[in-house]
Amino acid sequence: MNQAIKDIEQEIIDDFKLFDEWAEKYEYVIELGRKLPIMDDTLKTDSNKIKGCQSSVWMTTKFTDGRIYFEADSDSTFVKGLIALLMKVMNGQKPEDIVAAPLDFINQTGLTTHIAQTRSNGLMAMIKQMKLYALGYQMKAETH
């Protein structure tokens, strides 16, 4: 695994270790969600919507200098918080690193046990979508 990704994941895991209580973790994620940059409504199209999420989730990407930048939004503040966590790890990484990363760090934050199945399916769908984008860019790069 790419060291940068690993480091950021560890940082996040360590952040969550500061909280003893689920309530604190919850409020932290909500706070992250609130701070997530607002996505332009014109980008909230059906084609940008991620299937398999109970809540509405839209996602789009930019690819600059061989690095991927995600932009995403949701009608759920909590989900936006999860998006923020994923972006911390993935924004600015190389496609191949994202493709290769296990991205299971959220399990280690202790959040997963509190996330209902429908929502955790949504989380999986987001990660899958991010990896698909990365794979797309990777293949494009390789064929060039």
Add this chain to the structure above:
Amino acid sequence: MNQAIKDIEQEIIDDFKLFDEWAEKYEYVIELGRKLPIMDDTLKTDSNKIKGCQSSVWMTTKFTDGRIYFEADSDSTFVKGLIALLMKVMNGQKPEDIVAAPLDFINQTGLTTHIAQTRSNGLMAMIKQMKLYALGYQMKAETH
């Protein structure tokens, strides 16, 4: 209820009170079964067979001087014992008394809790058949 029937029932119930244990009750019923007069094989016809009994049970009657006499047999010694108990109560009684009798004394012997459902259905079928015979004789008598 006819006093004679009631008395015999009570006698049987009292007999069973002498036994503390299910094993003793069982052996007593088996003993009664062994002592039941043998039914002639020619009487063991399909039309004399009682439906609804798991074990084979045949039954026939005689009607003399306004009184009913049952004859019955089974391939189960225990069922023969039950037949013997029923006969003690019902043989020699008038049709109308048999029709009117509740005939639930076996419940009070403490046997019923040990009799599997299939077998207790058979017991019910026997009692029903005896009552049907009695009803037949009663109606015949009334129309004459």
Add this chain to the structure above:
Amino acid sequence: MTATDFDVESIRKDFPILSQKVYGKPLIYFDNAATSQKPQAVIDSLVKYYSEYNANIHRGVHYLSQKASIAYDDVRTKVQRFVNAETDKEIVFVRGTTEGINLVASSYGRKNIAAGDEVLISAMEHHSNIVPWQLLCEEKGAILKIIPMNDKGEIIFEEFEKLLNARTKFISIVYISNSLGTINPVKKIIAKAHEYGIPVLVDAAQAVAHLQVDVQDLDCDFMAFSSHKMLGPTGTGVLYGKMKLLEDMPPYQGGGDMIRSVSFEKTTYNDVPFKFEAGTPNVADVIAFGAAIDYLSNLNHATIESYEKELLNYVTEQLSEIKELKIIGTAKDKAGVVSFILEGINAMDAGMYLDTLGIAVRTGQHCTEPAMDFFKIPGTIRASFLFYNTKDEIDALVEGVKKAIKLLK
């Protein structure tokens, strides 16, 4: 005795889970419409069964089997009395409401519903009372018609009457809606349906825990409910059916216990209700379900109903004062449930926040997606009550909702 005399604290002691802590906070359980909690008597009944007389029933000659058979059969009579059926033969044990409805759709439905026939259900049905009829109608080329409701979540009776015609062959309707709380006028609906000779199934999944249910008074043809929503264990439930209807129905599943005699050439079926109970029954849970019925029967039903009414009124008043909150389902006749949305706030986010406080509510569509579509919402936050809930718990809920709004707005 008025509802306020009702000693809820002493009742709560009967339910061990109610003294659980969640995240170090006392559990506040408002998810009763999903499943109820169990009194100690029900748990003890399971322990006693498995420790003392577990056995397969009905065909056994031995002591354990006799004891288990008697205990099992006894529950059929308890259920009969509980819903006031004419005979205990009208009580079929099934896995739960869902299986009860599927049994009727599959066995009665396949025999009696043909192409072009119409089946009526209401706009507020649980998926378990929609999908079996969709499957049946699709197979048979029959048509599923929907009895509409108004903005309060009440059935529009005149519209229901208009739907009745000679092609209407079956009606299946919920007694109390699990997502809106509406108590439907099922007695009136049944009486009207019977004028046309149409049989009616009542989905009483929610009703049995809240109302005194009387199948003869309602004159319903079928009724289905689940043990787990009325203090009993998961995995069992009841289909009530009128004797004549049950007798005319073909078997549902084949197997042990439902037969009289099997040969490769000819198999004959057992009598009702056994014809519908193939395989080893759920002996332990049925017996423990009996303990739940005993518990419920020992309560004073009138007191319970008025206490629950008081809770519902109280929570409705309290929540109505929150301006960002809108209650979904405002029928005149309601029981057990308050569903609401918070303006601009995702329901699951709010539910998760309440969870951090130890308050258990449910969020989403509550298996009534078409009803949510009707209100044009993705789902609600639902708090559902039973007699062991308290006003203090409601205060905590209201506080929690207010804080959720502050945090998530």
Add this chain to the structure above:
Amino acid sequence: MTATDFDVESIRKDFPILSQKVYGKPLIYFDNAATSQKPQAVIDSLVKYYSEYNANIHRGVHYLSQKASIAYDDVRTKVQRFVNAETDKEIVFVRGTTEGINLVASSYGRKNIAAGDEVLISAMEHHSNIVPWQLLCEEKGAILKIIPMNDKGEIIFEEFEKLLNARTKFISIVYISNSLGTINPVKKIIAKAHEYGIPVLVDAAQAVAHLQVDVQDLDCDFMAFSSHKMLGPTGTGVLYGKMKLLEDMPPYQGGGDMIRSVSFEKTTYNDVPFKFEAGTPNVADVIAFGAAIDYLSNLNHATIESYEKELLNYVTEQLSEIKELKIIGTAKDKAGVVSFILEGINAMDAGMYLDTLGIAVRTGQHCTEPAMDFFKIPGTIRASFLFYNTKDEIDALVEGVKKAIKLLK
């Protein structure tokens, strides 16, 4: 370690019911083929569930629901490992063997069996593996064919081969016969069937408690078994199916949990296995079933098998010495069961006598009426074993049988 090293006394302490007295005598439980007894761990699991985290699962946002969901889902993986399925998606929770077979007959069968097609079962099937196929064949105009057995109660493999042809569309066969004890060569049968492209369902109701079952090694297409026969609670069980087959099958029952999205116009179904699990699952019993699997998995399977073999050999030897006694079912490969008749003595009379001694056996047809017809007997006395039984218990049984003969002859 040999079987004789097996510490049965310490095992017995795990099963509270085994220290029960019946009529003041120690219970001797030889009715294991009907249902097994439960270790304390299974009972504890139920108590813990209902006292600490009872909740409806999968769609809940709250702590209890999360905890219950995780525990429930976990059992699917345990079952997967227990039977060595490829993925836990191939594990469908059902009420028991009977429902599992009915599910396949109804869902797979209705879709794939047509008029003139043939379904094969054997002459020793349990009613639960006969009647569902009779119902299906009757509905479809298909033909039920019977694989014959010899006087020992063994399938005649050459006859089986002769029955296979292009019209054969399904085979459903018992792994271990509950009335004869025969272990069928299911692996060989499946391999032969697959040469013709015919799918095979294995009724493993009896097998799971005795053998190490491996669905991938057997290569069976479906397998059904019941929790209650393998130390778990009543009311739950498993249908295993190969992923591809399950995915192609239409839903069985409609309701909550088995759908992806419901509208009155269009309903879409959930993925396998949820597509087949309509309604509130039997959460508590599935979780306790997990405890049973843990218990079984912690035993040394080889030791258990050889200990049980020892018991079977011992009881067979002992009973064979009684001249009025005839063993029914003398296959070379046997497990768990000894069935016998006593010359001139009604089987139930003998069973009742054994009951007076505190010995629990079963008498009658054992839900295999056609097999009894084959042997031209109304039924047998059946003693069935599990690893917690002892040679002393067998001695008591043999003594009891001798006394029964003396008393009843």
